[in-house]
Amino acid sequence: MDITSRIKKSTQQALQENYQFTISENDILVNETKPEFEGDYTVVLFSFIKSLKKSPEILGNELGKILIENSSGLFSSFNVIKGFLNLTVSDNYWTSFLQQQFGNKDFGRKEKNGKKVMVEYSSPNTNKPLHLGHLRNNFLGWSISEIYKANGYETVKTCIANDRGIHICKSMISWQLFANGATPESTGIKGDHFVGDYYVKFNDEYKKQVDALITNGMNKEQAEKEAPLMKAAQQMLIDWEAGKPDVIELWKKMNSWVYAGFDETYKTIGSDFDKIYYESNTYLLGKKLVQFGLGKEVFYKKEDGSVWIDLTADGLDEKIVQRKDGTAVYITQDIGLAVNKYEEYKCDESIYVVGDEQNYHFKVLKLICEKLKIPSAENIFHLSYGMVELPTGRMKTREGNVVDADDIVDEMKKEAAKKTSEQGKTEGFSDDELRNLYDIIGLGGLKFFLLRVDPKKRMLFNAEESIDLHGFTATFIQYAHARIKSILRKEEVKSDKEQGTSDKEQVVSELLPLEKKLIVDLERYTSVIEQACKEMNPSVIAGYAFNLAKDFNSFYAEHSISKAETAEKKELRLQTAQLTATALKNTMALLGIKLPERM
Numbered sequence: 001m002d003i004t005s006r007i008k009k010s011t012q013q014a015l016q017e018n019y020q021f022t023i024s025e026n027d028i029l030v031n032e033t034k035p036e037f038e039g040d041y042t043v044v045l046f047s048f049i050k051s052l053k054k055s056p057e058i059l060g061n062e063l064g065k066i067l068i069e070n071s072s073g074l075f076s077s078f079n080v081i082k083g084f085l086n087l088t089v090s091d092n093y094w095t096s097f098l099q100q101q102f103g104n105k106d107f108g109r110k111e112k113n114g115k116k117v118m119v120e121y122s123s124p125n126t127n128k129p130l131h132l133g134h135l136r137n138n139f140l141g142w143s144i145s146e147i148y149k150a151n152g153y154e155t156v157k158t159c160i161a162n163d164r165g166i167h168i169c170k171s172m173i174s175w176q177l178f179a180n181g182a183t184p185e186s187t188g189i190k191g192d193h194f195v196g197d198y199y200v201k202f203n204d205e206y207k208k209q210v211d212a213l214i215t216n217g218m219n220k221e222q223a224e225k226e227a228p229l230m231k232a233a234q235q236m237l238i239d240w241e242a243g244k245p246d247v248i249e250l251w252k253k254m255n256s257w258v259y260a261g262f263d264e265t266y267k268t269i270g271s272d273f274d275k276i277y278y279e280s281n282t283y284l285l286g287k288k289l290v291q292f293g294l295g296k297e298v299f300y301k302k303e304d305g306s307v308w309i310d311l312t313a314d315g316l317d318e319k320i321v322q323r324k325d326g327t328a329v330y331i332t333q334d335i336g337l338a339v340n341k342y343e344e345y346k347c348d349e350s351i352y353v354v355g356d357e358q359n360y361h362f363k364v365l366k367l368i369c370e371k372l373k374i375p376s377a378e379n380i381f382h383l384s385y386g387m388v389e390l391p392t393g394r395m396k397t398r399e400g401n402v403v404d405a406d407d408i409v410d411e412m413k414k415e416a417a418k419k420t421s422e423q424g425k426t427e428g429f430s431d432d433e434l435r436n437l438y439d440i441i442g443l444g445g446l447k448f449f450l451l452r453v454d455p456k457k458r459m460l461f462n463a464e465e466s467i468d469l470h471g472f473t474a475t476f477i478q479y480a481h482a483r484i485k486s487i488l489r490k491e492e493v494k495s496d497k498e499q500g501t502s503d504k505e506q507v508v509s510e511l512l513p514l515e516k517k518l519i520v521d522l523e524r525y526t527s528v529i530e531q532a533c534k535e536m537n538p539s540v541i542a543g544y545a546f547n548l549a550k551d552f553n554s555f556y557a558e559h560s561i562s563k564a565e566t567a568e569k570k571e572l573r574l575q576t577a578q579l580t581a582t583a584l585k586n587t588m589a590l591l592g593i594k595l596p597e598r599m
Contacts, residue, residue: 045083074093119158121144122137140353168251169236173236192258287328299321308320338374514555517551518551
């Protein structure tokens, strides 16, 4: 139990036993005491002074004395300012916490709670490579899964490959017309990039055809429909749905090129999945569920044969779930996928990591699943995140002005090499060690930059800013960790048991402010992970790791470890440094970021 929970519990018991006042622990507000006041934690009294009919000053003083007397030494003093009871936690508590957690490599992780959560992320289209926006999606999904796991959940990481539809056929028809039999192997181009080039080629040629038709007197809307390339792509989609053998063979071949490219990228960035679903499989189940929904009058059919759901009573709109020709729309496969997921894994929660442009789509999906009475439909959650933008504006794949994930990862590694060289910190490293270090710094900088911002916010990517030894970056944290590891290599750190003393025998001198601040930071670790899980927000973890590293640097700049005033102080500081290194490593691991032993 962390200190905040202990304070809430102690306060609840004191109010019950001394005032016969019953209140839930969750209704007791405890904050960190503001820096301008004396104390560590503050109990806000306003929620119960009215019921107890006491002034804030009188209640605060009475409650403070009760907590001091009954805390078994947990609190050393208190003060009351207006409606706030400020409590000072005894140094014994902090040093005892340090001893309990020292050497615990799983520091901060909770025991399994028996609940299962599925996190779906990445969700690429098989007509182009992953891009910068996909990176934020992958890093968010992977991190959320790890944060849930650290909080005791069993997690299932999934991906849906959007492998069917007109956009896939555009790449296929373009390859047929313009490739002259070229392949990724014959050109030396990575498979997903190779296919993506033909998607861009389709749109370039399509524009030329549309412009030519307009020049010959056709209006734009008609020209876009009559362009031969678009007609060919639409016919290919019809042939695909009809199962035409040569079309299916080409579809499988081109998808295999893309999947090989995806696998390479996923391996580089550290994304992995327990299960990959395919839209080409799930859309058929979705169509069956549409028929089931018609029978249950959840859906209705219009005169033209298209199938819809009316969600106006739920504050939304009417939504099509199947076209008049019987073909599936995007939400059709999502309904089928929701059923597939539950039947296979029986998860308590299902989280979809998808950009905020799909907010409406997921409101509709959840409502449809609830109306179809799909099990656990009420526990569908959309982790909506803002788009990543470039200084030049939004990315558009079909126009070829997108930043590919592979390119940005390579750029980050080069930036890491450049910054490391400029700092003159390459001495003593072999070439292989330097390459590994650049990978760790570059990829760490990229992940941290994309995760340090609240997911709900849009963001502007800046490669140079993401690797800064003195900024709000992974590099700053990585360097602090390497610094601690260097200290620990020079000094042997011992636990109290190794020194032959027990907790009762230990004599604790007064903690200095920066010593205490660092241990207080460490004690907060578990509650920070809980908060990040509750909010589905890795930026909480990123901010905590940065502040912990910053507080260690302040502590180390002020207090020597090797030349501490006493042997006891030296061991205390070494143990604090050791636990700080563990906390930084575990915290950054939740973001998928490695910390080097030396930099």
